[in-house]
Amino acid sequence: MFSQVREITLMNIRNLPSRVGSSSVIVVGIAGVVAVLVGLLSMAVGFDAALKGAGKPDRAIIMREGTSSEMNGNMTPEQRAIIKAMPEVELGSGETYVVAAIKKAGTDIDANVVVRGVEQTAFDIRDEVQIVSGRGFEPGKAEIIVGVAAAGQFEGLSVGSFLPVRDRDWQVVGHFTAGGTALEGEIWGDLDTVNSTFRRGGISSTMRIRVAGEAEARSLDRKLQDDPRFDLMVKPETEFYASQSEQRTALINGFGLSVGIIMAIGAIFAALNTMYSAVSTRTVEIATLRALGFGNVPVVVSVMTEALFLALLGGSLGAGLVWLVFDGYSASTLNQASFSQVAFDFAVTSELLTMGLSWAIGLGIIGGLFPAIRAARLPITTALRGE
Amino acid sequence: MTAAVVCRGLEKTYVKGREQVPVLTGINLEIEQGDFLALMGPSGSGKTTLLNLIGGLDHPTGGEIEVEGQSLGGMSNKALARWRSENVGFIFQFYNLLPVLNAQRNVELPLLLTKLSRKQRQANAETALEIVGLADRARHKPGELSGGQQQRVAIARALVADPRLMVCDEPTGDLDRDTADEILELLQMLNADHGKTIIMVTHDPRAADHAKRTLHMDKGKLVTAGALA
Numbered sequence: 148m149f150s151q152v153r154e155i156t157l158m159n160i161r162n163l164p165s166r167v168g169s170s171s172v173i174v175v176g177i178a179g180v181v182a183v184l185v186g187l188l189s190m191a192v193g194f195d196a197a198l199k200g201a202g203k204p205d206r207a208i209i210m211r212e213g214t215s216s217e218m219n220g221n222m223t224p225e226q227r228a229i230i231k232a233m234p235e236v237e238l239g240s241g242e243t244y245v246v247a248a249i250k251k252a253g254t255d256i257d258a259n260v261v262v263r264g265v266e267q268t269a270f271d272i273r274d275e276v277q278i279v280s281g282r283g284f285e286p287g288k289a290e291i292i293v294g295v296a297a298a299g300q301f302e303g304l305s306v307g308s309f310l311p312v313r314d315r316d317w318q319v320v321g322h323f324t325a326g327g328t329a330l331e332g333e334i335w336g337d338l339d340t341v342n343s344t345f346r347r348g349g350i351s352s353t354m355r356i357r358v359a360g361e362a363e364a365r366s367l368d369r370k371l372q373d374d375p376r377f378d379l380m381v382k383p384e385t386e387f388y389a390s391q392s393e394q395r396t397a398l399i400n401g402f403g404l405s406v407g408i409i410m411a412i413g414a415i416f417a418a419l420n421t422m423y424s425a426v427s428t429r430t431v432e433i434a435t436l437r438a439l440g441f442g443n444v445p446v447v448v449s450v451m452t453e454a455l456f457l458a459l460l461g462g463s464l465g466a467g468l469v470w471l472v473f474d475g476y477s478a479s480t481l482n483q484a485s486f487s488q489v490a491f492d493f494a495v496t497s498e499l500l501t502m503g504l505s506w507a508i509g510l511g512i513i514g515g516l517f518p519a520i521r522a523a524r525l526p527i528t529t530a531l532r533g534e
Numbered sequence: 535m536t537a538a539v540v541c542r543g544l545e546k547t548y549v550k551g552r553e554q555v556p557v558l559t560g561i562n563l564e565i566e567q568g569d570f571l572a573l574m575g576p577s578g579s580g581k582t583t584l585l586n587l588i589g590g591l592d593h594p595t596g597g598e599i600e601v602e603g604q605s606l607g608g609m610s611n612k613a614l615a616r617w618r619s620e621n622v623g624f625i626f627q628f629y630n631l632l633p634v635l636n637a638q639r640n641v642e643l644p645l646l647l648t649k650l651s652r653k654q655r656q657a658n659a660e661t662a663l664e665i666v667g668l669a670d671r672a673r674h675k676p677g678e679l680s681g682g683q684q685q686r687v688a689i690a691r692a693l694v695a696d697p698r699l700m701v702c703d704e705p706t707g708d709l710d711r712d713t714a715d716e717i718l719e720l721l722q723m724l725n726a727d728h729g730k731t732i733i734m735v736t737h738d739p740r741a742a743d744h745a746k747r748t749l750h751m752d753k754g755k756l757v758t759a760g761a762l763a
């Protein structure tokens with residue numbers, strides 16, 4: 148039985164080159180499905196990684212109760228001083244989070260970029276932030292540093308250039324990296340400078356703190372909630388970024404899957420069509436084999452193998468293409484909650500590649516099974532007539 | 535020795551949608567071992583249908599059929615497939631060779647269903663090609679052979695598992711006069727020298743002349759002597 152199956156299958160596969168034209172429909176169709184699916188989902192994975200990577204368990208954000216955006220909130224210098232003195236808080240940086248519109252590189256379109264005013268302690272709290280060219284800004288001066296992703300995406304942010312914001316000109320004095328996280332898409336300046344440019348007085352929107360761990364962050368949260376002087380909550384960074392990421396990832400995942408499913412339906416029809424015609428041009432051949440005494444199993448297996456072979460070829464082509472073109476490709480997305488660009492890399496992971504190939508296999512099975520069953524069911528005498 | 539083929543009241547009715555199409559209406563027939571029988575008759579008279587029943591390719595809808603001592607009536611498709619591979623060689627009008635395989639591999643195909651080793655399969659296929667006079671074309675694909683040569687390869691394929699019975703449906707229907715004669719002489723040789731029982735459906739009275747006897751069919755019935763009462 149095994150040798151029958153093998154011989155007939157090998158024969159079919161050897162037969163493939165003579166049908167390149169009609170078989171390529173399956174290959175290209177399935178390559179398309181897998182490419183789109185893996186491409187879109189790699190975007191979600193990359194976005195997720197960019198946001199989640201930014202969160203550390205020993206850091207927390209203090210924001211106005213009930214908000215989900217860093218933009219909202221008014222913390223006075225007095226409130227910040229009280230909090231900094233609390234035993235749970237190892238380090239604290241008041242932060243103002245605003246957006247500015249800057250021209251995107253190579254276009255005439257303005258896009259929003261996050262401008263974050265921070266205290267010098269911010270660099271101790273976020274030790275992943277490293278100046279890679281130029282220097283850090285000096286307190287009180289109209290100086291800014293720019294994340295490398297923002298520097299690449301927007302015009303006029305090279306070190307030494309001046310950026311007009313409101314009625315001031317800020318000087319870019321350095322570029323920084325932040326371990327590949329979304330912070331690399333931001334512009335940072337001194338808290339007082341940003342506050343005065345944006346007429347906020349001493350009021351910061353949030354505060355970033357270093358704590359011992361998530362447990363301490365939670366106990367601080369309870370403490371502030373119970374304190375009538377504050378209308379604030381404390382969220383561990385891990386939790387904060389995870390909730391930020393969730394919405395967007397769900398959106399991209401949902402979009403990726405629906406486009407993938409629509410294309411998959413198309414590909415199934417293409418595969419079915421191709422396999423039906425591949426099988427029908429071989430109706431007499433298959434019937435002859437059955438007349439000679441070959442069973443249904445070799446017939447079904449050989450048709451299925453052929454479909455799977457073509458599907459895997461298409462799947463590898465699609466997944467390989469996406470991997471070559473997109474893996475590590477940088478992109479940015481508009482975060483609707485804060486109207487800012489988040490920079491992230493497409494992450495074509497091995498899980499995604501495996502998933503893409505699984506889809507290809509699934510499509511191959513569906514595309515091969517029905518034609519195979521039909522070929523095996525057709526009465527031999529009818530099939531031999533070749534009608 | 536049992537007869538090669540015995541049919542008693544054999545019937546075949548096709549169902550087309552709601553319509554019943556009776557194609558064979560009570561065939562009584564006995565064919566001895568070593569016979570070479572030509573089956574003639576107008577188109578649509580049921581010759582192919584009868585040949586297919588004898589070859590175990592289809593189930594009768596009535597009556598009895600016994601071939602090589604085996605009653606085919608109640609057999610499952612799977613059992614029939616196995617039985618065919620051991621007992622019947624098929625020869626078709628359009629040769630039905632597999633275009634991707636060379637002559638040698640085409641002839642070897644039926645042996646994949648046996649327990650023979652690869653070496654034995656090759657040796658037997660070579661022998662079969664020698665018998666049909668095509669040993670020198672073993673590596674040619676069907677597309678590189680003439681019609682007559684392709685039919686010889688098909689005959690070698692029908693021979694290779696050494697069945698006692700060979701059924702041929704218009705084996706010369708696609709060949710010119712001279713080539714047809716060569717094929718018919720080959721069949722005569724297989725009948726005379728190798729003891730094959732041969733049943734051949736044909737339109738051509740000159741082809742039928744090569745057989746030992748001829749039966750005529752019309753509208754699903756045998757119409758000449760040779761049929762049982």
Ligand SMILES: Nc1ncnc2c1ncn2[C@@H]1O[C@H](COP(=O)(O)OP(=O)(O)O)[C@@H](O)[C@H]1O
Pocket residue numbers: 528529548549550555557575576577578579580581582583584
């Ligand atoms: N699978 C089938 N379904 C329905 N009718 C069939 C089928 N096979 C053959 N027939 C009919 O049976 C009759 C006899 O066919 P056949 O045995 O091929 O005749 P012959 O070989 O003598 O020309 C024809 O009318 C043909 O249309």
Ligand SMILES: [Mg+2]
Pocket residue numbers: 581582583
């Ligand atoms: Mg016929």
